[in-house]
Amino acid sequence: MSEYIRHDQQGVSVGRVEKQALTFARPPDAMTLACGATIGPVTIAYETCGRLNAAGTNAVLILHALSGDAHVAGTYTDSDDKPGWWDFMVGPGKGIDTERHFVVCSNILGSCMGSTGPASVDPATGKPYGLNFPVVTIGDMVAAQKRLLDHLGVNRLCAVIGGSVGGMQALEWSVRYPDMVQSAVLLATTTRHSALAIAFNEVARQSIMADPNWNNGDYYHGQKPDLGLAVARMIGHITYLSDESMRLKFGRRLQDKSDFSFNFDADFQVESYLRYQGRKFVDRFDANAFLYITKAADYFDLERHFGDGSAVAAFSNARARFLVVSFTSDWLYPTYQSRAMVKAMKKNGLDVSFCEIEARWGHDAFLLPSERLSGIMKGFLDGDNGLPNR
Amino acid sequence: MSEYIRHDQQGVSVGRVEKQALTFARPPDAMTLACGATIGPVTIAYETCGRLNAAGTNAVLILHALSGDAHVAGTYTDSDDKPGWWDFMVGPGKGIDTERHFVVCSNILGSCMGSTGPASVDPATGKPYGLNFPVVTIGDMVAAQKRLLDHLGVNRLCAVIGGSVGGMQALEWSVRYPDMVQSAVLLATTTRHSALAIAFNEVARQSIMADPNWNNGDYYHGQKPDLGLAVARMIGHITYLSDESMRLKFGRRLQDKSDFSFNFDADFQVESYLRYQGRKFVDRFDANAFLYITKAADYFDLERHFGDGSAVAAFSNARARFLVVSFTSDWLYPTYQSRAMVKAMKKNGLDVSFCEIEARWGHDAFLLPSERLSGIMKGFLDGDNGLPNR
Known part of the structure; x- marks a missing residue:
């Protein structure tokens, strides 16, 4: 962050x-x-x-x-x-x-x-x-x-x-x-x-584990699960921001164009931002480490x-x-x-x-x-x- | 839903x-x-x-x-x-x-x-x-x-x-x-x-497009991008609920066990629920249709x-x-x-x-x-x- x-x-x-x-x-x-x-x-x-x-x-x-x-x-x-x-x-x-x-x-x-x-x-x-x-x-x-x-x-x-x-x-x-x-x-x-926080972590983990390059965690000598990890990071990024901060930071502003693309490119700045954050993250972070740390956070239960x-x-x-x-x-x-x-x-x-x-x-x-x-x-x-x- | x-x-x-x-x-x-x-x-x-x-x-x-x-x-x-x-x-x-x-x-x-x-x-x-x-x-x-x-x-x-x-x-x-x-x-x-709603849709779309079976939308005669679509649906499901409803519905209750699994299975009921919703969705919905309808929703702008x-x-x-x-x-x-x-x-x-x-x-x-x-x-x-x- x-x-x-x-x-x-x-x-x-x-x-x-x-x-x-x-x-x-x-x-x-x-x-x-x-x-x-x-x-x-x-x-x-x-x-x-x-x-x-x-x-x-x-x-x-x-x-x-x-x-x-x-x-x-x-x-x-x-x-x-x-x-x-x-x-x-x-x-x-x-x-x-x-x-x-x-x-x-x-x-x-x-x-x-x-x-x-x-x-x-x-x-x-x-x-x-x-x-x-x-x-x-x-x-x-x-x-x-x-x-x-x-x-x-x-x-x-x-x-x-x-x-x-x-x-x-x-x-x-x-x-x-x-x-x-x-x-x-x-x-x-x-x-x-909370259940909400666990839910976000779980969906992020599922995104990594859905990437065939994840290969049940054994990917260190091959292609890494970059696409799955990028989506996981994007999910995280949304949860780190707020409705108001995203409105102020991005609103509905378009990315380098005056009208919609009518395709699945990033039309809105917020889309482009999330894609960038996802891409950047995979260069510095290990997908398995993401799984382990989010699991530790979900398990943490001081009361229990x-x-x-x-x-x-x-x-x-x-x-x-x-x-x-x-x-x-x-x-x-x-x-x-x-x-x-x-x-x-x-x-x-x-x-x-x-x-x-x-x-x-x-x-x-x-x-x-x-x-x-x-x-x-x-x-x-x-x-x-x-x-x-x- | x-x-x-x-x-x-x-x-x-x-x-x-x-x-x-x-x-x-x-x-x-x-x-x-x-x-x-x-x-x-x-x-x-x-x-x-x-x-x-x-x-x-x-x-x-x-x-x-x-x-x-x-x-x-x-x-x-x-x-x-x-x-x-x-x-x-x-x-x-x-x-x-x-x-x-x-x-x-x-x-x-x-x-x-x-x-x-x-x-x-x-x-x-x-x-x-x-x-x-x-x-x-x-x-x-x-x-x-x-x-x-x-x-x-x-x-x-x-x-x-x-x-x-x-x-x-x-x-x-x-x-x-x-x-x-x-x-x-x-x-x-x-x-x-809002930027927040676009962000959730975009991450869901990215999840589908990250699935190699998506194959740039051309998957109707082969394996479908079920894993990507399932994650997309899970993201959606979180946004359809609320912090309070998830606390009432799931809290931190564990799934069929008295302690953590210490692996990446679904420990919490909320995890199991989301996985189920994801799996179920892919049987009835088309991944490309999900892309098109979410894009239409993001483009909708009565003011504009x-x-x-x-x-x-x-x-x-x-x-x-x-x-x-x-x-x-x-x-x-x-x-x-x-x-x-x-x-x-x-x-x-x-x-x-x-x-x-x-x-x-x-x-x-x-x-x-x-x-x-x-x-x-x-x-x-x-x-x-x-x-x-x-």
Whole structure:
């Protein structure tokens, strides 16, 4: 979704960042997953900005969404000069201030941006895992992040921060490792997918699996299921926007012509935009990774896994200060879902700040430069005095 | 969408109906379309219920939606005993009373349910048209319906009634043949698709066109693009429901198991439902027809074609009494779009009734048995005294 980010943001960049990676769970110490399967070795790609202070109290873990990566801010030291996906938010003097905080962001387990996922080589066969890769959960992603933090010497987190699927990871962190997490920022997210959100993910998966090039996940030495993945991405893109944002951005404007084509070319700008987004996505993302990550998001159910069906019970072990932010036009994870988690947190006596931001841009709003959002983030993190909350 | 209809409705059925068809525009009298192309012969499949009175003042034309057909009410005289798609609304004593009205419903031009469309044989080649079928418009569909009414001896319409794409046809009727249309009922529809609605249609089309079996529309003697069409239908189904209806109907309930499968089977009931709807659709509908009808819906733009961009100007020739009905949870054609058309009608001094029905079931609500909707329909049609309105 980084294509939306304009770079007119406040503050200065974190500058050049290094791609780094940690490999762990080397045989025979395989990582055991929620499904019961084991994998290893596991590589987690990550990047850091700022410095961990001597007391180890200033670490911030940023969790990316579905198709994101570890490159959260700054530009790479090698030829790629594209700023990170949250560059407007992360940097010296920005909402997440790298002068004050040691920022860590890693690519999630199951992805394809440097961390181990279905496109990685299965050591048992010497070939890419494909569908032999076990179905991972948000909990598995978080367990892998914990291993990374252990490696970095981080044993407490000033904050875990994420939007969308990243917010699910932040939620999981807050209840899975409650003593490590001092505060959690949950943007445009939910404790569990609605039937509507599952439906969109399922149709996107069906689109990939309908592509004969998908070949039951075994396509790494042949044609890739680009057409199916492109349609899946287009479906996603619609859900990231909103009726209003699409009206403002595209309306019924035609693409380079004064009248209809009377064929099946892209007549409208919105059609052309979606086709472009679909085409662009297949160059950078793996179709199987899309299947695995959307499945993990659909499986995520804080109530089920931590509260036996109850949201209140799910937060009973949490100790973090919470900031929950929703966006008015986000119909993928509407405000009522954020309100429900806030209510459950409050019933546990937790310190919760909630903010619904008036925004036209739908679910994507958390990725768009916003002084309001940066200000709220800064204020919340400044309020964190580094002491346990109770 | 007829799979939603329960048959606990009031009134009695219209009984057995005959499939009928009219073929016109035989060479050399081809039908000229909005795109400039000509086709012929054109067959329009239709059904009628009730009788045209001697004065010819009681005819009602019902217009079906995207995947509908002419079989609006009653059961066929042959083996198929499935009631018509609007059987709860159309029959003796029902909302559209066949004791009083002569009801006509025909399959739209470009469809595949008996009327001429891309799956029909092109007389020029002796093979199915495929993509050689010209891109038709809502206006072309209405022009074909006009030919059918001429054939039936109907020269005035007590009412044109349609929902969704059927509502677009009713709108087109009201401004294209204003002297023929005494009243128009517009359910869950719009004067022009929003960017969001176009986006969903485009992704569905891309899904069909991504299927290699689609073969540029030339698949009638081989494997059909069933997988692509199924995904297209699934996308449609999501848009016909609502967040709330999906939560009530499915929630996060699992399909026949107590835990996740940890594979890519359908875990959730909503996934299973969508897969079923997709599979079922391909048995009855033609993929090319889906492309053509969605394109016609996207092209429909009453403001552009009748008002030079102005909704007020577009209705300046209309003479009908209007009933506009929207449904609270319809996010495909939200109430604000109905309000906009009502406003434009009122600025022309037209007699307009508007009703927003509180409904959980999203866009599909107009197809679901509802005493409220039947009552509103009956009341509106009763108020039509058969005299011109001005």
